């Protein structure tokens with residue numbers, strides 16, 4: 001698939017000498033949802049700002065829809081919609097006027113039919129004549145998205161779209177994003193909620209200290225790095241692990257009353273049946289078994305911690 005956004009060797013050193021981006025390479029495909037995941041201060045906002053041309057890069061290049069974002073700034077920028085972290089809306093303006101005004105700022109001719117379609121898609125049409133200050137938090141966020149899409153961009157950047165919002169509103173935002181993806185918009189969202197990346201992304205890019213540590217298909221990532229742990233609770237503590245179990249890679253729990261077995265979910269044979277037979281042969285009695293699947297969070301924490309080491 002063609003790259004909608006291509007970032008090559010992008011570095012950003014702020015005036016105080018701080019290197020916020022270190023030679024970032026990133027290809028974003030048309031129609032995908034890419035989640036840019038990283039801890040606070042990782043460089044997510046800086047990267048988005050540099051792609052959108054708000055922050056000037058120290059070195060490297062960015063193209064959007066084939067347009068260089070410096071040499072051909074206007075063409076590149078016209079393809080981008082940006083929803084910043086903070087709500088920036090004109091409280092006394094109406095929904096329709098604010099969206100129409102933003103479209104005008106991009107030099108686009110008036111097209112009320114397009115704006116009606118957009119506001120309907122974002123379930124804001126009923127509120128089109130309402131002043132923004134009368135809207136709920138969720139509606140205000142949707143107005144921000146409508147503004148960002150008012151000039152019909154092909155790529156939408158959402159910087160922390162659900163930071164500090166409640167669970168219900170987060171789910172509502174996810175529905176909005178899914179709907180937009182369905183209509184063909186390429187979406188890049190930054191988040192430090194792993195749950196959000198897990199729910200929304202086709203691909204995940206992990207950034208830490210200005211460097212991209214990994215970019216991968218989400219399902220692939222979870223399959224490859226995903227491990228499952230089986231814990232077997234015993235009816236009485238054991239002094240040492242029987243050899244037959246140690247050979248299988250089983251570990252004794254800290255309480256000496258449980259056995260822990262980690263296996264690869266992608267493997268054809270997990271070895272659980274044999275393991276249970278060996279436990280029985282060793283004369284151990286189990287009282288319970290439970291399994292835990294490693295989440296994107298475990299994978300992410302692992303990557304970032306490794307990077308810090």
Ligand SMILES: Nc1ncnc2c1ncn2[C@@H]1O[C@H](COP(=O)(O)OP(=O)(O)OP(=O)(O)O)[C@@H](O)[C@H]1O
Nearest residue numbers: 014016018020038039040041042043044045046047
């Ligand atoms: N104008 C600036 N001058 C100097 N340093 C800056 C400037 N803006 C950001 N930084 C630093 O660059 C680093 C990356 O910041 P950035 O806002 O891109 O991170 P982030 O991943 O978006 O973080 P968060 O999740 O907290 O929003 C941080 O260490 C930040 O302090």
